[in-house]
Amino acid sequence: MNKDELKKRAAEKAVEYIESGMVVGLGTGSTTKFAIEKIGDLINRGKLKNITAIPTSIASEKLARELNIPLTDFFRETKIDITIDGADEVDRNLNLIKGGGGALLREKIVAQATEREIIIVDETKISVQLGEKWAVPIEVIKFAAGLESEYLKSIGGKPVLREVNGKPFVTDEGNYILDTNFGILKNPELLAEMLNERAGIVEHGLFIGLAAKVIVAKPDGIVELE
Numbered sequence: 001m002n003k004d005e006l007k008k009r010a011a012e013k014a015v016e017y018i019e020s021g022m023v024v025g026l027g028t029g030s031t032t033k034f035a036i037e038k039i040g041d042l043i044n045r046g047k048l049k050n051i052t053a054i055p056t057s058i059a060s061e062k063l064a065r066e067l068n069i070p071l072t073d074f075f076r077e078t079k080i081d082i083t084i085d086g087a088d089e090v091d092r093n094l095n096l097i098k099g100g101g102g103a104l105l106r107e108k109i110v111a112q113a114t115e116r117e118i119i120i121v122d123e124t125k126i127s128v129q130l131g132e133k134w135a136v137p138i139e140v141i142k143f144a145a146g147l148e149s150e151y152l153k154s155i156g157g158k159p160v161l162r163e164v165n166g167k168p169f170v171t172d173e174g175n176y177i178l179d180t181n182f183g184i185l186k187n188p189e190l191l192a193e194m195l196n197e198r199a200g201i202v203e204h205g206l207f208i209g210l211a212a213k214v215i216v217a218k219p220d221g222i223v224e225l226e
């Protein structure tokens, strides 16, 4: 079974938790894409009714519009019933590193407005401790990028400005990302607090205590972690 099949399995399992009438958060990335497609399919076949959705990125918004998924926003809704999103790394406490797709700011805003955040991954994303596989994406305002890079070095990180085709990657909110390797994170909560305190850092990809459920697709079946 290839990776896309695993991603699709996890995504379709997560969609089973969505019921008619819900406000749904749509995550970002190649795994969540399968969930958005499934939600669109169920809405268009009349199996899910009165769904409204809030996407976490311009890319997910575009896909949702193509699939005729009704969209809403935080002027009309302030509570989301279920969000389905991906992750780059998941530890045994269901803490996450997210932001591989650069949508971490909107993803965290949506997650904190969500009653039940369901994370969908294939088994390669599971670690004992965060930082085993992935650097922490840190979104900074452009003005402060040089300064924040020095700050991140001063607290033990190795920041690298994310680039696409030789140019800095710009997030949907117009910021830069410093992918910062801190090695294995012995205390991700403390690091998250330090990053939260720092002016110039808009948001970071450490999602602490936000996931209610992680659905892991393995070749021999699905595992649900709560």
Ligand code: 5RP
Pocket: 027, 028, 029, 030, 031, 032, 085, 086, 087, 088, 097, 098, 099, 100, 101, 102, 103, 104, 107
């Ligand atoms: C985007 C994210 C994604 O959810 C994360 O990068 C996982 O993506 P994929 O499903 O493509 O592996 O956090 O900002």
